[in-house]
Amino acid sequence: MLSKAQIKYIQSLQHKKYRQKSGQYIAEGDKIVPELLQEGVPVKEVYATTAWINTHRPLLDRTAGVGVTVVDENMLKQLSALTTPNQALALLDIPVAPPVVPGSLKGTISLALETIQDPGNLGTIIRIADWFGIRQLICSPDCVDAYNPKTIQATMGSIARVRIIESDIVTFLQQSGMSSYAATLHGSDITGFSRLEEGIILIGNESRGLSDAVIAASTHKITIPRLGGAESLNAGVAAGIICGRLLI
Structure with missing residues (x-):
């Protein structure tokens, strides 16, 4: 069960100023979230329905350090930035891109x-x-x-x-x-x-x-x-x- 503070925080990440302040963002999607996990992107937490978690349990078990919270569809509607919420939402750290050194992109x-x-x-x-x-x-x-x-x-x-x-x-x-x-x-x-x-x-x-x-x-x-x-x-x-x- 998410607290009101947690719900408010996740909802705040729909806005750029809060993403910049926290260094985090949200990603939604029954296909997007597994792809991010598979690619090793720094996922902090996954909020998903029981059915979604059961389907993706092998992937979640292979992904170290990722928290998993069960939420129902009504809660996902509250958390979602989309008109039609998905079955899973992930909380991630925004990657910090290193400065581009002149000449470092040669050949690309x-x-x-x-x-x-x-x-x-x-x-x-x-x-x-x-x-x-x-x-x-x-x-x-x-x-x-x-x-x-x-x-x-x-x-x-x-x-x-x-x-x-x-x-x-x-x-x-x-x-x-x-x-x-x-x-x-x-x-x-x-x-x-x-x-x-x-x-x-x-x-x-x-x-x-x-x-x-x-x-x-x-x-x-x-x-x-x-x-x-x-x-x-x-x-x-x-x-x-x-x-x-x-x-x-």
């Missing part, structure tokens, strides 16, 4: 995001990064929080395998010493580029795109060729198309 691909505002878009892009084997995602300080419950839900567990780094994008580009590829409406056709072995792919705000400062700091301006009349693409869709073309 990174995605860098400027002012992404929609949690679903960010979660989708994290999932795309995981799909294409990208291990770090650089987010400008004004991006939506990567540990927002809706973002975590949209990652479908990929948050376990992608390192989130918060940094001013222009500064990051200047220190990286790597080629960078800014997605714009008036760049070079991506179909003319060879497969990337290293570099930084830049995706901007859903409505405004990348800032002039970031575009100016990039080494290449790239565009997805448009065949129809749509004005623009969703940020997640654009990231997926660009990665699919430049990384395979």
Whole structure:
């Protein structure tokens, strides 16, 4: 049985300021929670129904140091940040990303995001990064929080395998010493580029795109060729198309 203080604390983690203060976040999902456990992510506690716990007992027994609390569906509704609660919710520590040393990302691909505002878009892009084997995602300080419950839900567990780094994008580009590829409406056709072995792919705000400062700091301006009349693409869709073309 959870105390009122415990319930209030878990509910508070739906808000960024309390996540930042506590250094913890919540993840919900009958599939997400097991994936986080399997990947060795620092899960502190699992709150789940008896049925879910019984189904996943072998995994829970293999995972040292994780507390397990039985809760019923009504309690999960109180704890949940989602419209339709799942059968399990996990409490986790936010990983502390070490500072990026200039040159340390040589030979890798990174995605860098400027002012992404929609949690679903960010979660989708994290999932795309995981799909294409990208291990770090650089987010400008004004991006939506990567540990927002809706973002975590949209990652479908990929948050376990992608390192989130918060940094001013222009500064990051200047220190990286790597080629960078800014997605714009008036760049070079991506179909003319060879497969990337290293570099930084830049995706901007859903409505405004990348800032002039970031575009100016990039080494290449790239565009997805448009065949129809749509004005623009969703940020997640654009990231997926660009990665699919430049990384395979």
